[in-house]
Each structure stands twice: as structure tokens, then as C-alpha cells.
Amino acid sequence: MQRVKTIKRYLRGLLLALLLCLGFWQFGQGVYIPAKAWVAQELMHRAWLRAGTGSHKPAPWPWADTYPVARLSTKGGDVQLIVLEGGSGRTLAFGPGHLSLSALPGQSGNSIIMGHRDTHFRFLQFLALGDTLQVELPDGRKHVYEVSAIDVVDSRRGSLVLDTDDSMLSLVTCYPFDAMEAGGPMRYVVSARLAS
Amino acid sequence: MRIRFRKHRDGRAQKDQEAKYGSRNCHPEPELESFRQVRARLCRQSKWHWMAVFLVAIWVPRAPAAEIQPSEVRPDQVQSGTLLFRMQHGYEIATRMKTDIDARVTGLVARVSVRQAFMNDGPEWVEGVYVFPLPDEAAVDHLRMTIGERIIEGEIREKAQAKKQYEQAKAEGRKASLVEQERANLFTASVANVAPGETVIVEIEYLQTIRYDEGAFSLRFPMTVTPRYINGHPLPDRTGSGWSPDTTWVLDASRITPPVVKRSKDQKVTFNAELNAGVPLALIASRYHVVDISNNGSRYHVALAKGGAPMDHDLELTWKPVPDSLPRAMLFTEAIDGDQHALLMMLPPDDFSVLRQRVPRELIFVIDTSGSMHGTSIDQAKRALNLALSGLAPADRFNVIQFNSMTGALFPNSVDASASNIAVARRYVSGLNAEGGTEMYPALSRALMAAHYESYLRQVIFITDGSVGNESALFTLIEQQLGNSRLFTVGIGSAPNSWFMRKAAEAGRGTFTTISALHEVNEKMERLFRKIELPQVTDIVVQWPGNVIAESYPATIPDLYAGEPIMVRTRLASGVAANATVLIRGTSAGGSWDAELDWETGEARSGIGALWARARIEELMDRRRQGRSEEETRDAVVAVALKHHLVSRFTSLVAVDKTPVRPGNTLLTREQVPNLLPYGQSMVAISGFTATATDAAVYRMNGVLLMLTGWLFFTYLKFWRSGSATRKDD
Secondary structure (H helix, E strand, C coil), rough: CCCHHHHHHHHHHHHHHHHHHHHHCCCCCCCHHHHHHHHHHHHHHHHHHHHHHHCCCCCCCCCCCCCCCEEEECCCCEEEEEEEEECCHHHCCCCCECCCCCCCCCCCCEEEECCCCHHHHHHHHHHCCEEEEEEEEHHHHHHHHEEEEEEECCCCCCCCCCCCCEEEEEEECCCCCCCCCCCEEEEEEEEECCCC | ECCCCCCCCCHHHHHHHHHHCCCCCCCCCCCCCHHHHHHHHHHCCCCHHHHHHHHHHHHHCCCCCCCCCCHHCCCCCCCCCCCEECCCCCCCCEEEEEEEEEEEEECCEEEEEEEEEEEEEEEEEEEEEEECCCCCCCEEEEEEEEEECECCCCCCCHHHHHHHHHHHHCCEEEEEEEEEEECCCCCCCEEEEECCCCCCEEEEEEEEEEEEEEEEEEEEECCCCCCCCCCCCCCCCCCCCCCCEEECCCCCCCCCCEEEEECCCCCEEEEEEECCHHHHEEEECCCCCCCEEEEECCCEEEEEEHHEECCCCCCEEEECCCCCCCEEEEEEEEEEEEEEEEEECCCCCCCCCCCCCCCCCCEEEEEEEEEEHHHHHHHHHHHHHHHHHCCCCCCCCEEEEECCCEEEECCCCCCCCCCHHHHHHHHHHHCCCCCCCCHHHHHHHHHHHCCCCCCCCEEEEEEECCEEECHHHHHHHHHCCCCCCCEEEEEEEECHHHHHHHHHHHHCCEEEEEEEHHHHHHHHHHHHHHHCCCCCCCCEEEECCCCCCHHHHHHCCEEECCCCEEEEEEECCCCCCCCCEEEEEEEECEEEEEEEEEECCCCECCHHHHHHHHHHHHHHHHHHHCCCCCHHHHHHHHHHHHHCCCCCCCEEEEEEEECCCCCCCCCCEEECCEEEEECCCCCHHHHHCCCCCHHHHHHHHHHHHHHHHHHHHHHHHHHHHHHHHHHHHH
């Protein structure tokens, strides 16, 4: 009898430990993703400074397969993000990615930047028509864009147009912002027009 | 810290934001207080309530992002006035598709009819556009448009002229349909002026030769298009309505990138085949679909079970004659306007293929790790590569190259196939992930141009789904840089670009293999390795009867690998004498041999002429790549295609109704019918938009829930023990 009780208690303890471990692990994963996003931005700001001093297309860390193409900031400077080249999932974990096919900021055509709705591009939901965004290129040139449209589109139907006559900037992220699961079809698109 | 998300969480800032933008972004943090209250309340209740809490905590409903309906987008969130998007009219596509495939196989030739029913369920008149795949050697020669009871036969026209005719009919409100070729294996069907609630059927017929390899015949029907990777810079104008703009590298990208949907009840296919193999069969089967098979003697009837299947997976029929029942040679002929056309298949003698001394080889494995391989494809590719590594002999050298947006090699140059090197390679392979673009050119170039090792035979094993748009540039690369190397392609996935696989292997003087399911990796890779040892028959020459000029394709017969037949199509520019013979010569490991075949034994069969014409068009297109001028090619192709009623890069089939039906004041909406996502592929990896959310929130929530459950369990144990202790005291 006493023995059965001991075993029962032991099993209970094991279950408890298991639940807590699993919980910690999952929670850790959940914290790791934004932490990586943040640390990467820190590293990239350094790479950005190096870019300013003439190093061509510097990699933010030795084994990186991408490089910073621009620095995006909001008017008040609350949000400052280093934009990386390429829109692959690997790149987006570290920072917003500039779609390689699209124009570079400041050039004529649409420059498309994608970012995660729950890390770097969380701030998109607070942008309003008429807000200004500043894009700084590695050579120091700065372009100011004014938000001209905000759309929610279905990625299965809509397509991004790259060949606009004006210089445009499109910031794309997933929608809705507070959905739990990733992989939904809706996208939140902030379009901005070159102001000056 | 430069990203200050925290600021938005701060109460005051949040309030300010809400005052400025409204409270649409309100998503409160979970209130842990309420759980404390729950616990306080439940502490006083029985243990069953506790169990309920556990269950609720674990099964708390999540907001599934994937199921968000467009209707949930509130009008205030969507501001109009943007020209950025070419949205379809509304969110629902009104045009539905139903496809029926009917195939009749006699001997070596299949005649297939594909009936596409365009059903307009919407309230508006539509123009339906559908980009669909066909087998890469298909000779498309018939178009029939059925409107209710009426049938309108299509005419073959030069491409521009056909388009003009179609556009004119479309503008005048008449029904019309047009079938154009985009790639050797990719076609577009358009049908104009489909009335609301109406169904228009576009029926296409094509001819195809049956593939024979190692004792089995096979016939493959592609069902969907794996979205292709488009490289280059976007061009200002677009010629089609696909998801990609035209680019500097792929000038017609917008025409070959149809929209893709993951699931659709409408994208169904029915399939029926009549098979008259002419010889008793030991086996007949469909590799990837469940089929019903019945037979009457040597005539077999094959149909998809349960009346249909989703169009997300190529269908492959395989049949094997009873051993030794198959004649060593088969000849089919057709006379058109005094010209003789012939299709010849011959199996070289087996007993000559004695194994030669093994030559040390340098094997370079190139594996595609682009986003389109994501899902089951990369698993198949990795398994295939692992098997290939096991097949290496110690005397061989090898290297592994992977590519997506970038090319990476395991070793700078190929290394000895020592146990330790192979172990390193296995680790490398198991760590491969599929994401990013499909920049195939640099990878192929690297494999073919790598430093050569004397006395080693270099064989490049190229594992890919071929979902690229710049096929031509790649063929040119292979032709120019091949040297003494040989290229073997292994097509992976539910819907690989088999045209690319076949032509690349042809240009690379190797063979191609398709693997479409994990369970066939072993079988097919073993077969590939058996073949790859060395070509078994070389220097093949076919001498056609008399002194007439023969135009044969392939012009020079490629080396044959184990189990492959000689397959050649020809045209003789005059009649053939009654007792004429065809002479075939070749060299095998055991020495040279020749065979003689009486022309008389040839069976007359219609369609042989069209198959020859199709082969000639392919040859002409190849020659254009090798430097022949565009105009010269065009003229030659148009001449052949018009004569044999074939769709080609420069000719299209068009069917036009005479009477206008759409009232002049109503609009016509253009709708592109989507293709189904190939089976096993993941949508995120290939959609034009990247995935822009992480699973961090789900992880965090799971973590909190699990820990909470643990904590509740803990307090429950304490509570219960103290409870039972109290009861004991009573």
C-alpha cells in the first residue's frame, strides 16, 4: 500500500516536472524569436555604421548571407530599423527584408519591404495616412515618404506591382496583427509616396 | 535599444495611440488575476472541476490566422485610392473548372483529349483564362469549343493572327476560345464571353509517344504547375496576368505564373484510358492515384476511382508486358501527301551488354534547396542524395553543391569518397533546408566548370523540381559547358517541370528520372545508379530504305543507357519500295551489331506524321538556342505547324463563334482560373508574399499554458492531500 502511494507520488512529481519543462521550453522559444530579432538589429546597427565608413556591403555577422540596404525610421525616431536585402524567412527573422526584385528606395518604382507583424513591423498598425517615414541609404542619402494608402489584401489574389512611375515604398506585414497563428493569407500594406 | 515596442504597451502611450487612431488595435494582455480568482473559487469545489480547468486550459481556442475571412476586414481598415494591386473582382472567383481526361493508347502512341469546362457562377460576363500543363512532348492538334449543343472546331493560325481573331471576337461579344503555347509543356486556354450561369467546354486533343524504360511503358499526365522561380529585374509592361511581372530574364513571366490555391473543391479531374498494348501485360498500375482497372483480352480500361481526384499531383500509368512478349522492334508508318512518316522503337540486344571495366568517377551532386522544394520534395531529395552517397565506391571522388538564392558547396573541390568524407557529407545533407530563390545558373555552372581530374569520368547528378522560368538560358549553359561531363537529372515533387528535366539531360548527354513520392526514392535511385555506370550502346546509326532523303529526329541518336530503347521519328521525302528494309547499327560492350527490319512490317497508323512534326519543331527550337536566327526559326516552325495543324510557340488554335451574344453595353471581366498547389508543397514558401509572422506568440502561449497547468496541478495535489487529511481527521 505504502509502496503504491510512493509510486503514485513519484509519477505525479514526474508529470509536474514534465509539464514545467515543456512549458519552459515553449516559452523559451517564444521569447527567443523576438530576442533574436532585437539582438540582430543591434548587430546590424553596427554593420550600418561600418557601411557608413566605406565598407562595401558589409555582412552584419560573419556567416550572414544578407546585408543592410537601408535604415527605416518613423518621424519621431521611435522606430529605427535596419532593412536587409532579400525577403526569405531566414532574413526576416533578423530584420525587415527588402524584396530583391523591387526597386531600391529613392529610385523610381515600388520598393517593397516585408517584416514580421509581431516583431519589427508591429508598429505598422499605428501608422496613419499622412505620417512620414524616413529611409536612409548606406551612402547617407535620405528620402522622406508620406503614407498615401493603407490596405488589407488577400495574398492569394492580389499581387504587388513593382513598376510604378513614382517612387513608392510599400511596407508589408501579416494581418491581423493579433492573430495567434502564423501563415494566414491576409497582408497589411502601407504604401507611401516620396514626399520630396 | 532602438526598437521601442515597449512604448506601445505602456498604458499612457497606448491611450494616446487610441485617441489618435481609434481603438482598433486593442488587444488586451491576458489577465492573470482572473486565474487567481478561478483558483480561489475552484479550491472550494470537487476535483472534477479541476480536471475541467486543465482541459479548458489546454484546449483554449486560438484565433486561426489561416481562416480569417475577407469579410472580417472592416471598411475603415481598407482605404481606397491605391493603384498598387491588381485585385480580382471581389474575393471570389466566379469561374470554376472541371477537367476530364480521356486517353486512347495503341502501341506506342497515345491520343489524349482534355475537356475543360469553364463554368461561370457569377453575375457578370467573364473571360476565363487557364494556364495548364501538358506532357512536354505533346503534339496539340485539335481544339473544339462546345456551347450547349453547338460545336465549333478550332483552326490553326499564326500566333499573332489567332490572337487578333480572338480579341476581335471578344470585343464584338462573340464566343471564342484560344489555345496558346507558353513553354513546350505549358499552355494557356482562354475563352471569351461566358454568360452568367453558362458553361463553355474547351476540348483539346494531343498526341504523345509512350515512354519505355527497363521493360515498362509509362505515360504521365501533368495536372498542375509548380510555381516557378522568376529571376531578373522587372520590366515596366506585362503581357499576362500571372503573379509575377515580366522580367529581364524571363520576358513572359507574367504568362507562366498562374495564381495558385491550396485547396479547392472545383479543381477536380476525371480520367479514363483505353489501353491497347498489343501484347499481353504482366502488370498495369497507376503510381500515385487509386484507379479501377478492367480488361477485355489485351484491351484495358483504366479510370480514376471514386469518379475523380484533386488536380494536385501528376498521374502516371505504368504497364509491363509479359517478359519476352514484346517484339524487339516496332515500326509505325503514315503516308501524308506522298511523304512517308515513321516511328521506330528498337530494343538493342541484351547479350551484348557485358560489364566493362569500371572507370573511376567523379560524382557531383547538385541539390535544389529553394523554397519550391519546401515540404515533401526536400525530404525526397535528401533521401535520394543519401542513397547516392551510399552508392559511391572508394575509388570515386565526389562533392555536394546546394543552391537556392545562393550556391554553396560542401568541399571547394571534389574529394575522395572515403568513409570520413561521406560522413561529413551526410551531416551536411541532413542539415539542408528549403528556402529562398532558385538561382540555378551559378550552381550548374559551378558543377560543370569545376577543376577536372584526369582519368575520372565526371557525372553531375542534378536533383531539382525544375521550377524555373529561364529554361532556355540553362540549356544553353549545359550545351556550352558540358565538355566531357555527363548530366543526369532527377525530377522531384508532385508536379516537376519534366520538360526541363528531359531537355537538360538530353543536352547533358545523360538520362532523367522522376521521383514523385518518398516510397519510390530507393527504387528509382537504384535504377539510376545501375544506368549511370556507363552508356551501354553507342554509335547508333539508322539507315532508312532506298536513297531517299530522310529527316530523322533525333538527328544523331544519343548513347543509350541500360534498358533504354532506340526511339526515332523520320520522314522520307518519297514513296518506299515494297521490299525496302531499315538497317540499324550500334556498338555495345560486347562489340558492334546490326539489325534489319522490313518496311513492310510497319503498321499504318494516323498521327505518326504529327508526332514527327512535333519532333521537328523541337529540333528547330533547339537550333534557335544554338544561334539560328529568330526569323528563320519562326518561318520554319510556322510552315511545319500549319501543315500538321499543331500548336507551337508561333502558332495557336482559335475557335470563333459567328453570332454576337454579349449585349454591347455589358462589361467583360477577365478571370484567371487558379491552379492547385502541388501535393506536399507548402504555400508559404512560394507565394509572392513572404510569410510575415512568427510563431513566437503561439510558443509563448503554449509555454504559459503548460506552466500554468503544471502550477494548477501542483496546487491541486496540495489541496487534495490536505482535503483527504481533513477527512481522515473526521
